Structures are given as structure tokens and as C-alpha cells.
Amino acid sequence: MSTFDPDALECLAAIVEEGGFERAAVRLSITQSAVSQRLRSLEVQVGAVLIVRSRPLKATSAGRLLLKHAMQMRLLRADLERDLKELAPGAAGSGADVERISIAINADSIATWALPALSALARQGLGLEVITDDQDFTIEWLREGRVLGCVTTLKQALRSCKMTPLGAMRYVAVAEAAYAAEHCPNGLSAHNFRSVPFVAFNRKDDLQSEFVGRAFGLKRVGLSQLYVPSSEGQVRAVLAGWGFSVLPELQASEHLRSGRLVDIAPGHALPVELFWHCWNLDSVVLDALTAALTGAAAATLAQH
Numbered sequence: 167m168s169t170f171d172p173d174a175l176e177c178l179a180a181i182v183e184e185g186g187f188e189r190a191a192v193r194l195s196i197t198q199s200a201v202s203q204r205l206r207s208l209e210v211q212v213g214a215v216l217i218v219r220s221r222p223l224k225a226t227s228a229g230r231l232l233l234k235h236a237m238q239m240r241l242l243r244a245d246l247e248r249d250l251k252e253l254a255p256g257a258a259g260s261g262a263d264v265e266r267i268s269i270a271i272n273a274d275s276i277a278t279w280a281l282p283a284l285s286a287l288a289r290q291g292l293g294l295e296v297i298t299d300d301q302d303f304t305i306e307w308l309r310e311g312r313v314l315g316c317v318t319t320l321k322q323a324l325r326s327c328k329m330t331p332l333g334a335m336r337y338v339a340v341a342e343a344a345y346a347a348e349h350c351p352n353g354l355s356a357h358n359f360r361s362v363p364f365v366a367f368n369r370k371d372d373l374q375s376e377f378v379g380r381a382f383g384l385k386r387v388g389l390s391q392l393y394v395p396s397s398e399g400q401v402r403a404v405l406a407g408w409g410f411s412v413l414p415e416l417q418a419s420e421h422l423r424s425g426r427l428v429d430i431a432p433g434h435a436l437p438v439e440l441f442w443h444c445w446n447l448d449s450v451v452l453d454a455l456t457a458a459l460t461g462a463a464a465a466t467l468a469q470h
Contacts, residue, residue, distance in 0.1 A: 244267055270317070271304065271316065273397045277397035300368070301319045334437035339381075360389070362390070367395055
């Protein structure tokens with residue numbers, strides 16, 4: 167079996183992660199020509215094109231396999247660094263030498279329970295890169311080999327991966343108090359949900375329509391929506407009277423207690439089951455990530 171140049175593998179990963187040759191060159195502190203040469207040598211060795219020169223750049227099927235291999239090499243080095251630190255503090259690399267460990271987490275989890283879960287690992291020097299996407303789409307980052315693990319709504323483990331249930335995030339429909347009094351004084355109903363806009367995360371976000379459909383037994387729900395691609399931004403938009411929104415109860419609870427927000431659909435909540443997926447590898451780093459996230463989720467999310 168061929169042995170691949172670690173520098174060339176990291177070059178491939180940098181091109182994909184940074185979205186281009188120029189940014190990859192800056193990150194690796196080499197010339198753009200050197201980036202192209204390393205990629206070309208890897209393509210010659212594999213006998214296949216690894217990157218589609220499109221906008222944005224995309225890895226081919228062969229490129230995704232090598233990208234996953236590059237991530238595994240990172241994980242091995244990160245495991246070694248942690249072991250060395252335990253045996254001889256100061257022996258492992260630091261700063262720019264810290265291995266980048268990429269995971270994908272949905273924005274609402276980042277805004278509520280996930281970052282505190284990872285704080286201890288970050289303070290210990292783990293080079294975390296947290297990538298955000300919709301909870302239904304974070305799994306694609308893992309499928310493509312671009313991250314080591316992800317928080318997602320998918321129950322079934324991917325090939326060569328393992329899955330751990332985390333619990334459910336509860337979502338509630340809210341509005342700013344004065345806005346609610348003006349537009350739905352008697353609460354949200356099957357007859358008035360079309361009268362005002364809902365503030366959604368982005369066009370992938372179907373939580374708003376799913377909540378309304380389940381709450382009122384509707385098969386098809388058409389909403390007027392505004393998009394704010396930030397969990398914190400959604401909350402601020404609702405507080406500013408932009409419209410209604412379906413938000414994590416964890417995120418809205420303080421404002422509900424203070425009376426700035428009101429629950430416009432009392433008795434209705436949408437539980438969204440979350441799962442942690444990661445590669446099925448014997449790794450100290452992956453075990454630490456799994457323990458941190460599952461522990462925090464058990465203490466924060468609704469458990470069956």
C-alpha cells in the first residue's frame with residue numbers, strides 16, 4: 167500500500183478547508199505554487215484528480231477518501247500530543263503545532279449547551295475547530311470526511327462511525343410581549359399563523375413550519391419568513407419585534423421569565439432529538455469529545 171506524504175495530505179486538507187489555493191498557501195506558510203505542486207504529486211501518486219476546480223472548490227470521491235485519511239493522521243497526532251503531555255508536560259507541541267480537530271455542531275447547540283461542554287478540552291490545549299450548520303445537515307460534513315464528529319438529528323450511524331444519543335432540545339414558539347399582544351392576543355392558532363412573519367435561521371431551517379404543522383395538525387404549512395443566520399441573532403430579532411419564531415427553550419427561558427418574550431402556543435413544544443456521531447476509532451481525543459458532549463447533554467437536554 168502506498169505511503170502518502172503527510173505534508174501533501176495536509177495541503178489537500180488545507181485547500182478544502184480554506185476554500186482555495188491562495189488561502190491554503192497562507193495557512194501553510196508556503197507559496198501558492200508549492201501548494202499546487204504538492205497537490206499534483208498526490209494526484210499523480212493516486213492516479214486520480216482530487217480537487218474539482220469549481221467555485222466553491224470540491225473534493226472528488228478520491229479526494230474525500232484522502233481527506234478522511236488526513237483527518238485520521240491529525241487525530242493520531244493529537245492523541246500522541248495528549249499522551250506526551252501526560253507523561254512529560256511541555257514535551258508536546260503548542261501554539262501553531264496544535265493539531266486541528268474539526269467537529270460540526272448545529273448553531274442552536276453551540277448557542278446553548280455545547281460550548282460549555284467543550285471548554286475544559288479547549289483550556290487543555292485541544293485545537294478545536296467547531297463548524298456550524300443546520301442539525302439536519304451536519305452529518306454531511308462527517309460523510310464527506312471533513313470532520314471527525316458531528317451533532318445531528320440522524321439516528322443511523324454511518325459506515326465506520328458510531329452513534330450516541332444525546333437527548334432532545336425542546337423548541338417553543340415565542341414573540342416579543344408587545345408584538346404578541348398586537349398581532350396574536352389570543353395566541354398562535356391555525357387561523358393566524360400566516361398573518362405575521364417567522365424569523366428562521368436560514369433557508370434550510372424547517373423548524374418553524376414543522377412546529378406549526380405538528381401543533382395544529384396541518385400537513386402543509388406555508389410561512390412568511392425572515393432569515394437571520396445566527397441563533398443569538400434570531401433571539402435579538404424577535405425581541406426587536408421582527409416577528410414570531412420557534413426557538414430553543416434553553417435559549418428563550420430567561421426572556422420568558424422576565425416577560426420580554428411570551429409563549430404564543432402554550433402547551434405546545436417541539437422536541438428535536440440529537441445524536442453524536444464520530445468515527446469508530448480507538449482514540450483518546452475522540453473519547454474525550456464524546457464524554458464531554460454526552461455528559462453535558464445528559465445534564466441539559468430532555469432525556470427519555
